Amino acid sequence: MKAVLVRKPYGEDNASISEVPDPVPQEGDLLVKVQYAGLNPIDINVVRNKTVYGLKPDPHIPGAEIAGIAETSGKIIKEGDQVILYPRWFDGTCKYCTSGREHLCIHGGIFGVLTNGGYCERIAVPEKMLLKIPEGMKIEDAVSIPVGGLTALHALNMAGAHGGQKLLVYGASGNTGLFATIIGKIIGMDVSAVSSKEWVKNYGATSVYPHDGIPN
Template identity: 50%
Template sequence: MKAVVINNFGTENLEIRDVDEPSGGIKVMVKKAGLNPLDYNLIAGKVVYGVSPMPHIPGSEIMGIAMDDGKNIKKGDRVIVYNRIFDGSCEMCISGNEHLCYNGGIWGVVTNGGYSEYISVDEKNLFKVPDVIDDNTAVSIGIGALTAYRAIKTARPAPGSKILVYGAGNTGIFTVQIARIMGLDVYVYSRKNELGKFGITVFNKIPDDFQADTVINPLGNGLLSESLKHVKRRGKLITYGVLTGRNFEADIADIYTNEKQIIGSTGGTRQDLYELLKIMSLNRFYLPVYMEYSLWNIKKALEDFTNRETGRIILNL
C-alpha cells in the first residue's frame, strides 16, 4: 500500500512510498485524514519524544471504512480512531482515565499513524460514526471536538453560567458550539465575527472588567497570564495547549484570595467520546474547512497549514 513516510524529521524528508499493510487489528480503508498542529509538529521534528517507529507514518486524525467485522464494529461501518494507546491495567486506566495511561501515548506518535491507504486498529480504539455526521466533521472529532468536550466537562460549569473561550480554531470552534448546546452563556475571543450567528458574543478585544465563571484558553504563554484576570471569584481557568509558549507568570495572591482554579485538560476518554458522539448526532455542527487536498499532495498541505488564516485542512484518499 502507499503511505506518507518520514525517515528523518523535517517536511523536506517526507516520502510517498510502498509499505507493507499493517495487521493485528481491524483493517480500515482510510477515507479522510486531518492535518493538525500535532501532526505538523511531529513531521517538523518538534515532537521528538516517543516517536515510534522510525521510519514513521504520521497522521493522528483518521476517518475510514471498516473492512472487517469485529464484536461491535461491522464491515462497511464508517469509523474514527480514538487516538490514545493504553494498557488497561495501570492506575489511570482502572480509574477510567485511560487517556492518561502511564504506559500509553498518542496513536500516530508512539505508533504509526494513518497517512496511508489502510490502517489496522484494535477494536477498542474504533468508534462508529453516526450517519448524520458528515465525513469532514467526523475526522475532526477524535482530537478537536473531543479535546473541547473534555475541557468543558472538566470545568463542570453550571447551566447558564458564563464561559469565555480563547480562539476559534479546530478545538475552539467545537468548544463554543458544545458550550452553547450545554446551555452556557458563551463568549469567544476571536476575529471570527460570524460566530455571532450561534448566539455567541464575539470579542475582538475583551473588556478589561469582563469576568466569566469558566475561561478556556489553549494559547499558552502571556495570553494565559492575561486571561486569569477574566476569571471571576471561585472561577476556573482550563488550559489544554501551548500554542504561543509553555511558560507563564501569574499573580499568586489573585489566585488564592479569589480561590481561582487553574486546571489542565488533555484529549479525552473513550466514555467522553461516546457521550460526544451522542451529542453530535443530535445537533448540527459548523466546521469551516479551508482546503481539501489529496493525501499524496501533503507537502502543499503542510505549506498552506502555516499560511491559512482560518479553517481546517482535510486530506482525502
C-alpha cells in the same frame, strides 16, 4: 500501500509519499481504509520530531486523527461501518484505564507518535479504539472529533463547566475553539468568542470580540 513517510533528520523537506507494506492486523485488530485525516499541531510536531515523546518507528507515518471505513468485522464494529479512531493506545487494565482516564494509561501513548499514524491508505488497530459514526453524521465532520473535539470537551470538563455559566473562547474559529463554542452552547453556557470571524455566532457564540477589544 501509499503513505506519508517522514525520515531523519525530519521536517517537511524529509516527508514524502512513499510505498510501504500493508499493515498486518494482530488479534483483536480491525482493518480500516482511511478516508479523511485531520491535521493538528501534534502532526506538525511529529513531522518536525518536536514532540516530547520519542517517535516510533523511524521512518515514521504521521497522522493522529483519521476517519475511515472498517474493512473487517469485530464484536461491535462491522465491515462497511464508518468509524473514527480514538487516537490513544491504552491497555484497558491499569489503574488509570479502569478509572476512565485512558489518556493517562501507563502502557499507552498517542497513535501516530508511539506508533505509525494514519496518513496512509489503511491502518490496523484494536477494535476498542474505534467508534462508529452515527447515522446522519457526515464522515468529513466526524473526522475532527477525536483530537479537536475531545481537546475542547476535556478542557471544559477539567474546568467544571456547566450550564448557566459564562464561557469566553479565545481563537473560537479554530478547530478546538469552535468545538468549545459548540459544546458550551449545547450544555447551556452563555458563550462569548474572541475572534475576527463573525460567523462563529452561527455555532453558538452570542457575542464576538476582537483580540484587542475584550470588555472588562
